[in-house]
Amino acid sequence: MASSTDDVLAGMAELIHDETGIATDAVALDKSFTDDLDIDSISMMTIIVNVEDKFDVKIPDEAVKDLKTVGDAVSYIIKAQG
Amino acid sequence: MTTPHPILRQAQGPAHTRMYAVGATRGSRAVPNAELAPAIDSSDEWIRQRTGIITRARADADTGAVDLATGAAREAIEKSGVASHLIDLVIVATISNTRQTPSIAAVIADRVGANPAAAYDSNAACAGYVYGIAQADALIRAGAAHYALVVGAEKLSDLVDPTDRSISFLLGDGAGAAVLGPSDFPGVSATVWGSDGSKAAAIAMNHTLVEFRDGVSEWPTLRQEGQTVFRWAVWDMAKVAQRALDAAGITSADLAAFIPHQANMRIIDEFAKQLKLPESVIIARDIATTGNTSAASIPLATHRLLAEHPELSGGLALQIGFGAGLVFGAQVVVLP
Numbered sequence: 001m002a003s004s005t006d007d008v009l010a011g012m013a014e015l016i017h018d019e020t021g022i023a024t025d026a027v028a029l030d031k032s033f034t035d036d037l038d039i040d041s042i043s044m045m046t047i048i049v050n051v052e053d054k055f056d057v058k059i060p061d062e063a064v065k066d067l068k069t070v071g072d073a074v075s076y077i078i079k080a081q082g
Numbered sequence: 083m084t085t086p087h088p089i090l091r092q093a094q095g096p097a098h099t100r101m102y103a104v105g106a107t108r109g110s111r112a113v114p115n116a117e118l119a120p121a122i123d124s125s126d127e128w129i130r131q132r133t134g135i136i137t138r139a140r141a142d143a144d145t146g147a148v149d150l151a152t153g154a155a156r157e158a159i160e161k162s163g164v165a166s167h168l169i170d171l172v173i174v175a176t177i178s179n180t181r182q183t184p185s186i187a188a189v190i191a192d193r194v195g196a197n198p199a200a201a202y203d204s205n206a207a208c209a210g211y212v213y214g215i216a217q218a219d220a221l222i223r224a225g226a227a228h229y230a231l232v233v234g235a236e237k238l239s240d241l242v243d244p245t246d247r248s249i250s251f252l253l254g255d256g257a258g259a260a261v262l263g264p265s266d267f268p269g270v271s272a273t274v275w276g277s278d279g280s281k282a283a284a285i286a287m288n289h290t291l292v293e294f295r296d297g298v299s300e301w302p303t304l305r306q307e308g309q310t311v312f313r314w315a316v317w318d319m320a321k322v323a324q325r326a327l328d329a330a331g332i333t334s335a336d337l338a339a340f341i342p343h344q345a346n347m348r349i350i351d352e353f354a355k356q357l358k359l360p361e362s363v364i365i366a367r368d369i370a371t372t373g374n375t376s377a378a379s380i381p382l383a384t385h386r387l388l389a390e391h392p393e394l395s396g397g398l399a400l401q402i403g404f405g406a407g408l409v410f411g412a413q414v415v416v417l418p
Binding site for chain 1: 131132153307308309312313316317346348349352
């Protein structure tokens with residue numbers, strides 16, 4: 001079942017915190033992974049794999065390239081959950 | 083059933099094999115990050131943070147992969163106690179022999195006194211050494227050879243583009259070698275190996291030699307799709323590593339050491355995390371001062387581990403190689 005935007009955002013914030021130490025309240029929908037949060041490609045992939053586990057979705061490598069902001073990822077996850 | 087000819091004799095070898103000794107040669111120059119950073123608009127800190135590499139070993143212009151291989155092979159043979167003329171199989175894993183033929187294996191077999199051993203090179207990139215160990219083990223047990231020399235040898239600095247931000251700055255030069263032979267106990271486990279050519283483009287030369295010859299490309303150099311490789315190298319390879327432990331009939335608690343291909347420190351760290359290795363398992367981290375040396379990285383890392391932790395001798399090590407192809411291979415060995 002699809003989760004709400006708030007649930008997915010909160011879950012992502014936790015996973016981002018676990019990987020990078022970034023405070024969960026600094027993670028918002030309009031934040032860019034690279035420009036605002038300074039998350040490098042390896043950390044990004046670790047977060048993606050953990051997101052897949054947590055939300056039971058598949059995010060292929062080609063799709064990862066298009067996820068520029070936290071909001072992009074949250075939308076992708078909700079859509080993928082159907 | 084009767085046959086019109088005499089019954090053939092088929093070869094049969096000993097029940098078990100093991101690794102007798104390892105040898106290593108690294109490129110003589112320790113190249114610091116600061117030397118490579120300007121061309122990729124980077125810094126020492128950025129490279130350390132993302133790769134764990136402080137310096138990478140690179141060979142001088144006059145030293146080829148064949149020379150690095152010779153040094154490593156000589157050390158391994160000397161330490162093994164096996165007379166070099168008894169070695170009748172030489173396998174060299176390499177992707178960086180700029181002279182495509184003859185093979186490095188045939189040349190070094192002669193140089194180390196193993197002429198006329200069966201000798202060939204194999205291309206399985208960063209899994210090449212594990213593939214070589216699998217072949218040597220199988221060929222000895224099948225009776226096709228008695229003593230084998232397996233070498234991973236690379237001069238990757240010939241295949242780098244200083245302005246490439248994907249892989250070039252990781253790469254180093256070196257060779258590692260192992261001598262294998264018959265054993266009273268199982269010293270090499272079943273190998274879990276395979277490939278996935280659907281991801282051939284994930285790590286590849288950016289041009290062919292023909293394109294270079296025809297003037298339509300620059301000298302071919304290596305490139306990788308970092309994120310794709312990282313996901314595969316950690317999460318898919320963690321499954322392969324577990325399968326190798328299962329095939330060996332052991333658990334991670336039985337390991338003394340974990341020796342993954344030295345691709346990137348971040349991959350090694352995440353890999354170890356995924357495998358949930360007990361704290362007692364010593365993890366090879368040779369990449370910090372050698373860099374990524376593809377087929378040579380596992381034997382080089384093994385050599386360093388044994389030098390720094392001689393107590394590991396006789397213990398079990400899980401070694402796993404993975405790289406361009408994509409290809410992978412993993413097995414458990416008793417450390418010499």
